[in-house]
Amino acid sequence: MAHMNYIADLLNIKDKHVQLQDDIMEEMHKGVRCKVLLGQLSYSLPACPHCGVANHSTQDMIKYGFDHTTIHLTHINFQPVLLKLKKQRYQCKHCRVVTTVPTSIVDKGCFISNDIKRTIIMELTEVQSMKLIAQHLNVSRYTVQCQLIKAGQTLSPKTWDLPEHLGIDEFKSVKQATSGMSCILMDAYNHTLLDIVLDRTQDALRDYFMRYSYEARMQVKTVTMDMYGPYYLFLQRIFPNAEIVIDRFHIVQLLNNTLNRYRIKVMNTIRYNRPRDYTKLKQLWKLIQKNRESLDFEDYHIHRLFDGLVTQKSMVNYMLSIDPRLEQVYHLVNDLKADIAMHHSEAFIYDLYETRKYVVPRKVRTTFQTLEKYLPAIENSLTYTLSNGIIEGTNNKIKNIKRSGYGYRNFNHLRFRILITQNLLVRQTKKRRPLFFKDENTTQTIVA
Incomplete structure (x- = not known):
């Protein structure tokens, strides 16, 4: 025996x-x-x-x-x-x-043994459908669903504490949500998921955050978000002590899209009278989008659209010479992008106000006015190292979860699945960046 x-x-x-x-x-x-x-x-x-x-x-x-x-x-x-x-x-x-x-x-x-139930919960942390988990473990889909609800309820956040640095974004959710969009909340500094809110509307967020005490909401120091207009003033009222931080990626994306739209406009105006230049603007758009300081000016090579030896810098200079207004917009946009890359808030404010001296296309002017509207939040984004990068990565994982299960009909099931995927396992913590860019630069100087 x-x-x-x-x-x-x-x-x-x-x-x-x-x-x-x-x-x-x-x-x-x-x-x-x-x-x-x-x-x-x-x-x-x-x-x-x-x-x-x-x-x-x-x-x-x-x-x-x-x-x-x-x-x-x-x-x-x-x-x-x-x-x-x-x-x-x-x-x-x-x-x-x-x-x-x-x-x-x-x-x-x-x-069903408790070992099987624990295995089901561990399998729910991976990106796979609940039907596939049921097939692998030879249980019913209802059993997997019960374990999903049981584990998800234990991971629901407590309503008496909020992180000091809050990150907020929206993602495509279920049909229950208004316009099909839900809201994701994360700790922007510790990179942990806080909760998923059904709707991204102001009424839904107000009802959610009002469950927390006034003292808990006063503890929030920063709120990191994209350039979604309805959140800007609303979140300042919900968190009186918080500073709004605009994600730097969305600022650069706005500038790149503005430059790209004007490039397309110039390209279409010369489509029939200058077809060779039209082809250059159409096919070499990535060079125009590339940061001005990153263009190579030393490596000479042959390109089929140009005569003789050229560099990336010379090709961009030629394309900018096609239209003087395009060259002007290009340099104004790249001045602002360089300030963002160097985290110089004072230089960004100066270059942004300098754009008022020039006559620029209407849509380009609208972009500059939008940046002036969010200027205090942009100044914070060049002061703090916080960003919404971790939230964008979580959004991508949510898309994979939905795709693996061919969509979710019940919002609570989707919410529990996201909480289990993000918060069930204790992940290896990486060394956190300093909260401010000035502290990060000081640390790098000491190490060097």
Whole structure:
């Protein structure tokens, strides 16, 4: 019988009262060939769980036969392992209630082992459909769904604390949400997920954040967001002490899109009278979008659209010479992009106000006016190292989760799945960046 103890250890059967038999059989169970173990569970109960009378002798409780159960234990080589367990039953002589002895292998009234349930929760942390998890573990999709809800509820955030540095963004959600968009909240400094809010509307966010106390909302020091207009003034009212930080990526994206739209406009005006220049502007658009300081001016090479040897710098200079207004917009935009790259808030403000001296296209002027509108938040973004990069990465993971499950109909199921994926496992923490760029520059100088 010693080898049966090794089998019990291998199958993680830690209940010492379970006695396994030597027979290991194979049977068809619900259309699947399974390994089957036989066992018996029998021990004396200390008291009646119904009336509480202590069990001292057969005058208090007597054996009353066995209860036969089939437990889905685990998997070996993708083959389910079942345990046909005989559980001892007792009858109380005082209250006449029949009781079956419990075991730590399964919960009361359940036939799926706790090991399988823990495996389901661990599988939910990976990007795969719940149907696939059910097929791999030979359980029903309803069982996977129950474990999803159970684990997700334990990971729901507490309503008495908020992080000092909050990040907020929206993503495409379920049909329950207004316009199909939900809101994601994260700790922008520690990179941990806070919660998922059903709607991104101001009413939904106001109802959500008002569950927190005034003191908790006063603890928030910064709110990192994109350039979504409705949030800008609204979040300042919800968090009176918080400074709004615009994500630097969205600022650069706005400038690049503005330059690209004007390039397309110039390109279309010369399409028929200067077709060669039209082709240059159309095919070499990435060079115009590239940062001015990153253009190569040393490597001369042959390009099929130009005569002789050229560099990236010379090709861009030629394309800018096609239209003087394009050259003007190009340099104004790149001045602002250079200030962002160097984290010089004062230089950014100066260059932005300098654009008022020039006559620029209407859409370009609209972009500059938008930057002036968000200027305090942009100044904060060039002071703090905080960004929405971690939220954008989480949004990409959410898209993969939805794609793997062919979409979600129930918002709570999607929310629980995201919470499990992000917060269930303790991930290895990386060294955090300093909160301010000036501290980061000081640290780099000391290291150098």
